[in-house]
Amino acid sequence: MKISDKDVAYVADLAHLELTQEERIRFLRDLNSILEYVDRLNELDTLHVQPMTQMGGLLGAIPDSSREDILEGLRKSLPHDIALANAPDSDGTFFRVPKVIER
Amino acid sequence: MDLQSLTIDAARAAIQERRTTAFALAEDFYLRIEKQDPEIGAYLTLSKERALTKAAEIDALAAKGERLPPLGGVPVAIKDVMATRDVRTTAGSKILGSYVPPYDCTAVARMESAGAVVLGKLNCDEFAMGSSNENSAWRPVRNPRDLSRVPGGSSGGSAAAVAANMAVATLGSDTGGSIRQPASFCGVVGLMPTYGRVSRYGLIAFASSLDRIGPLAKTVTDAALVLRTIAGRDPMDSTSADVPVPDYVAELAKPVEGLNLGVPKEYFGEGLDGEVRESVEAAIQKLAKAGCEIVPISLQHTKYAIPTYYIVATAEASSNLARFDGVRYGYRANAAHSLSEMYRRSRDQGFGPEVKRRIMLGTYALSAGYYDAYYLKAQKVRTLLAQDFAEAFERVDAIVTPTSPTAAFKLGEKVDDPLAMYLADIFTVTANLAGIPGISVPCGETKEKLPIGLQILGKHFDEATILRVGRAVEQN
Numbered sequence: 001m002k003i004s005d006k007d008v009a010y011v012a013d014l015a016h017l018e019l020t021q022e023e024r025i026r027f028l029r030d031l032n033s034i035l036e037y038v039d040r041l042n043e044l045d046t047l048h049v050q051p052m053t054q055m056g057g058l059l060g061a062i063p064d065s066s067r068e069d070i071l072e073g074l075r076k077s078l079p080h081d082i083a084l085a086n087a088p089d090s091d092g093t094f095f096r097v098p099k100v101i102e103r
Numbered sequence: 104m105d106l107q108s109l110t111i112d113a114a115r116a117a118i119q120e121r122r123t124t125a126f127a128l129a130e131d132f133y134l135r136i137e138k139q140d141p142e143i144g145a146y147l148t149l150s151k152e153r154a155l156t157k158a159a160e161i162d163a164l165a166a167k168g169e170r171l172p173p174l175g176g177v178p179v180a181i182k183d184v185m186a187t188r189d190v191r192t193t194a195g196s197k198i199l200g201s202y203v204p205p206y207d208c209t210a211v212a213r214m215e216s217a218g219a220v221v222l223g224k225l226n227c228d229e230f231a232m233g234s235s236n237e238n239s240a241w242r243p244v245r246n247p248r249d250l251s252r253v254p255g256g257s258s259g260g261s262a263a264a265v266a267a268n269m270a271v272a273t274l275g276s277d278t279g280g281s282i283r284q285p286a287s288f289c290g291v292v293g294l295m296p297t298y299g300r301v302s303r304y305g306l307i308a309f310a311s312s313l314d315r316i317g318p319l320a321k322t323v324t325d326a327a328l329v330l331r332t333i334a335g336r337d338p339m340d341s342t343s344a345d346v347p348v349p350d351y352v353a354e355l356a357k358p359v360e361g362l363n364l365g366v367p368k369e370y371f372g373e374g375l376d377g378e379v380r381e382s383v384e385a386a387i388q389k390l391a392k393a394g395c396e397i398v399p400i401s402l403q404h405t406k407y408a409i410p411t412y413y414i415v416a417t418a419e420a421s422s423n424l425a426r427f428d429g430v431r432y433g434y435r436a437n438a439a440h441s442l443s444e445m446y447r448r449s450r451d452q453g454f455g456p457e458v459k460r461r462i463m464l465g466t467y468a469l470s471a472g473y474y475d476a477y478y479l480k481a482q483k484v485r486t487l488l489a490q491d492f493a494e495a496f497e498r499v500d501a502i503v504t505p506t507s508p509t510a511a512f513k514l515g516e517k518v519d520d521p522l523a524m525y526l527a528d529i530f531t532v533t534a535n536l537a538g539i540p541g542i543s544v545p546c547g548e549t550k551e552k553l554p555i556g557l558q559i560l561g562k563h564f565d566e567a568t569i570l571r572v573g574r575a576v577e578q579n
Binding site: 003046 | 201202203205298299312342404406407409410411413414421425428429430431432433434435439440441442443444445446447448450451454456459460462463464466467470477479480481482483484485486487489521522525536538
């Protein structure tokens with residue numbers, strides 16, 4: 001087993017997921033089986049291989065100044081009411097969320 | 104009008120020559136959807152008002168005798184991972200169940216500017232994560248060729264809609280095979296363009312270094328026409344490339360004679376279904392007869408593609424999906440006492456099991472202490488996979504392989520085994536990792552009449568060549 005139920009709880013916390021007890025058991029099994037399969041990557045010696053960190057090389061250089069929206073000045077923001085239209089809770093001016101500061 | 108054989112050019116010509124109207128054609132398609140879709144499940148949302156308004160606009164042009172734009176009046180549909188202004192966009196997820204975007208995805212906007220009539224939004228695996236469309240939060244899609252089987256995924260609705268003649272062409276997205284594999288399973292053409300070829304502005308992100316938007320259609324010519332419409336630099340997407348867009352349709356007229364086609368031995372080994380192998384080998388023989396030079400090649404790191412993919416893709420997904428927090432849009436769980444509880448409960452209730460599984464895997468791969476062992480390692484192997492292709496393309500013009508190791512499998516067959524499901528993408532993920540384009544073209548059927556697809560992979564920004572080879576397969 002590569003990971004334990006403690007790891008599952010820790011990672012769920014990092015990912016802002018609560019997970020039911022059943023899900024934790026299921027994911028413990030699934031993640032271990034997937035990670036075991038991923039282990040075959042260690043057959044390869046990659047000491048001197050550069051990581052492929054992004055696809056940007058493919059696109060050619062794109063200087064920020066080529067962005068038409070910047071050349072023309074900043075793009076207009078969404079109107080207030082439209083930006084709030086999909087919010088689960090708002091007071092018409094701000095997004096509303098449960099209390100952040102706990103006493 | 105016979106919807107079955109209707110191609111883009113045929114639809115446009117019929118409207119241009121006033122043999123029908125765009126309005127009547129759209130209504131024909133809605134009737135067909137009403138009749139067929141309850142058993143298939145390709146559509147999640149119909150955009151009738153928007154479609155009929157556009158159709159009326161096209162009819163007005165036709166009535167004045169004006170030349171219609173390239174997709175004038177052509178009924179199309181869009182995978183539900185692309186934002187459509189004022190039309191619900193769910194990404195197949197409950198967490199976006201009532202999300203109505205305030206803007207259009209660039210690819211959708213370009214389709215409409217070219218005259219297309221957008222009939223609605225198509226079912227898919229939740230956040231495009233899946234190979235069978237069974238991960239949709241709403242309902243699975245069934246394969247029009249055999250309702251007991253899956254249409255493939257994640258663009259299952261996009262492939263099924265074309266196969267069942269419920270749209271002339273559709274847009275899908277492909278992160279590890281999500282256009283090509285369902286195209287293969289449903290017997291249609293599916294094209295994944297080069298990374299950067301098509302703007303992703305308005306595409307709900309899964310894995311940003313892998314995601315592409317591309318067409319599914321009945322013919323290679325239609326796929327070329329749609330690609331020509333949506334390709335090209337977009338100031339709204341800094342990852343869209345400033346590379347000239349050729350006339351992909353005109354390029355189809357060039358002969359395939361003299362092209363060198365690589366056949367990688369790693370794609371014909373263990374796990375490949377016998378009937379798929381026969382059919383693909385027969386297609387390759389036909390290409391040889393058409394004057395192509397068949398070159399045996401090796402892509403030696405192929406067996407490392409799936410593990411590499413599932414680390415890179417899930418790591419990026421865990422980061423992209425962090426935005427779903429129940430604050431600005433999307434589902435929010437009730438009765439949370441703190442902000443952190445609200446986040447956790449909203450995500451818990453809003454995401455389905457496969458999405459949570461991938462967020463967990465990706466978060467783990469990026470977490471302190473494991474980053475080097477998993478994420479960095481995968482990025483290095485990704486370099487090796489890309490080098491395999493770069494070396495092969497020094498000798499060949501395109502590479503031909505099966506699209507999927509098997510034809511469409513049964514619903515429920517792989518849902519309990521995530522790893523078995525991931526292996527359905529074994530021949531498609533490498534192209535996403537390397538940034539190259541790929542197309543799946545029907546090349547035969549199994550004894551049970553299930554479609555088989557041939558995959559053609561090309562050099563960066565050389566969609567013209569793979570389309571041309573695809574056309575040759577189609578003609579044989």
